[in-house]
Amino acid sequence: MDKIAVVILNWNGVKLLEQFLPSVVQFSAGATIYVADNASTDDSVNFVREKFPTIKIVQNSGNHGFAKGYNDALQHIDAEIYALVNSDIEVSENWLKPIIETFEIENQTAIIQPKILDFKNKEYFEYAGAAGGFIDKYGYPYCRGRIFETIEKDNGQYDDNCELSWASGACFFIRKQVYHELGGFDESFFAHQEEIDLCWRALNEGYIIKYNSQSTVYHVGGATLQHGNPKKTYLNFRNSLLMLVKNLPKKRMFFVIFTRMILDGIAAIRFLTQGKFQHTFAILKAHFSFYCISLKYIRKRKDFQIQQYYTVKSIVYLYYVKKLTVFKEIFNRIQNIKN
Known part of the structure; x- marks a missing residue:
């Protein structure tokens, strides 16, 4: 070997x-x-x-x-x-x-x-x-x-x-x-x-x-599928939802996925206001696909899931609302909260 x-x-x-x-x-x-x-x-x-x-x-x-x-x-x-x-x-x-x-x-x-x-x-x-x-x-x-x-x-x-x-x-x-x-x-x-x-x-x-x-x-990045490609948007949004179904702690699964779908909807509206209609459609298509196959993914869940799988609650909030754009800023915020 x-x-x-x-x-x-x-x-x-x-x-x-x-x-x-x-x-x-x-x-x-x-x-x-x-x-x-x-x-x-x-x-x-x-x-x-x-x-x-x-x-x-x-x-x-x-x-x-x-x-x-x-x-x-x-x-x-x-x-x-x-x-x-x-x-x-x-x-x-x-x-x-x-x-x-x-x-x-x-x-x-x-x-x-x-x-x-x-x-x-x-x-x-x-x-x-x-x-x-x-x-x-x-x-x-x-x-x-x-x-x-x-x-x-x-x-x-x-x-x-x-x-x-x-x-x-x-x-x-x-x-x-x-x-x-x-x-x-x-x-x-x-x-x-x-x-x-x-x-x-x-x-x-x-x-x-x-x-x-x-x-x-x-x-190089994007050599096979360019960043910003609608197909990439579709796969990222769909696969992220499927990943959550498979791996989230059971007690958190419904709330987290429901919230995530709302946030995806906001992202779709944002694409719409930017004139990126194909990306809006890609998110809608991703959600429809998720509805169709989510039950199969529930069956893939294992008996144990780690509870603390995340470092911050919402990177979307920290980045777009609090304007924390680099990791060190977010890490310092976490440390200040802990202290």
Whole structure:
């Protein structure tokens, strides 16, 4: 069994592979590198075979999205640690060593995220993950280094190792045993928020999720589905509701989901006033889909859910009403309340 397998999911991304595989090959000594291909119709597979013969290829039967794409591919990969890496990630020298060392000395740590910076502007954090993720009481995700549309410059303010609520799927390290124990990603999510759902399930099972700042990668972001795309809006809003149904403590479930749906309605109205009619329709479509399949997701609930799954009650309120736009401001507010 390999110590670590770096697995890059690909669909018609030959240009991204051409640009970003060299850094992965150069800086991943000791790891076995895989490209998991979601039945690409471009020249991706031939390109990898010809230019990077040391990379192993797993060919999936169709374009199954992020969740099923990885679930299918990882059935054929044997390693103690999976490093799931987007095809638009540039890695840095020594990116694997601090992650492996953490897994070796911390048995309960099951998932780790590195520091994720913006490939196009390397002094800033990247939208999808930044310095590690959290959720509020109503399931809205936010990151150290990125809250909604506010992205911070990396001034070393998050050069620490800390526990998280979720790690970004852009560069996601997980123990093989834990991944399969949890059943992998929820395949009906297709894409978006499936990593948050998996992390929440891991927390419910008593595992720890961590951020390690000694490992750094650079992410293009939106290379496969642009931020602001109505399809992304649909998947984010629908999957967030499904995630809440699966993982919320039973006593809080009805109130939290009811409140969240009201907040989603406000977001839909906001899109409407901005002339973003497709995004308003995407939220309505997400809610309709949720109504149709929510009962199936209630059956997926486990017997135990952690009670304190959130850090702040409403990141929406703090950001839009209190105008707290960076994580440090919110963290200081929490500390003042506790004191």
